[in-house]
Amino acid sequence: MGVPCRPILSYVEQLGDQLASDLAVSVVRLARHLRGRRQGAPVSLTQLSAMSILRSEGPMSPGQMAAQERVQPPSMTRVIASLVDLGYINRDPHPTDGRQVVVSLSPAGEAILEDETHAREAWLRNQLSQLDEASVAAVRTAIDAFDKMVANSD
Amino acid sequence: MGVPCRPILSYVEQLGDQLASDLAVSVVRLARHLRGRRQGAPVSLTQLSAMSILRSEGPMSPGQMAAQERVQPPSMTRVIASLVDLGYINRDPHPTDGRQVVVSLSPAGEAILEDETHAREAWLRNQLSQLDEASVAAVRTAIDAFDKMVANSD
């Protein structure tokens, strides 16, 4: 009890550990919150995230989508199926390779994505608006860092 | 198609929308990643988060834990049950109110929490170490902002 003795780690390394631990807990809590706040929304954050890949990168195969989102192919299969059911994406045969399919945003999907970006997330937008300017800038920088970290995860 | 016409929103408001939307997607992706990277760890991030509340705030009732973590009581009941099974927390009767129970970290729980903080999250620590100093500072500030936002969510 009290202060643990861990001479193997330097002070700086311990700070890094603490930061990583704090970030993990904090991000998981915020993510839980954001998911919970979307009840009644037309699409979940998982679905939104998948659609946003299609918007930024264009039509692609389920396998490519899974790789981009860093999920396993069967997970993406389910997300795609749900979005096809909703009419927000299309699932077309690949022109030359009969094994592949091509997934693309439908006009309805583009519309809902635009809508969600500009008119939803009211809670989060409100919270962000209460931060000072420096914090908002920090959040912006942190988002880039998060995206880079996930992209680097190979 | 093309640029949608939304004269109701000012440019600044649109930036706020975009930030909120980017943040939501980014946080959910990172959270998914962090959860996935903990396979084989003794406790999940959900469990770790619950334990960290007990460490920072001391023993409390399941209801208080649920409120702190912003989950519904039945969700916390399950997390608590799993941690009791693992021997990381204790569940004792309240001294004066027979309806309540008091949840506290066990010595094994304190040890594992210390361990997780200082020796785990290797992937995340490594990613953080690759950021420049300004980005690390931004992440630190962003964590505080996230925690504040979740705490403000009433």
Next chain:
DNA sequence: TATTGTTATACTCTATAACTATA
């Protein structure tokens, strides 16, 4: 009657393993 917590149940998200179809 109000409060605290649990049980029952269901849904979402994700994974692994096994399978089908095509190359």
Next chain:
DNA sequence: TATAGTTATAGAGTATAACAATA
């Protein structure tokens, strides 16, 4: 035989509704 995708199945995490025990 290798690749792309799906189906089958399971487990974690969360919620709501209904219940039991105590105040």
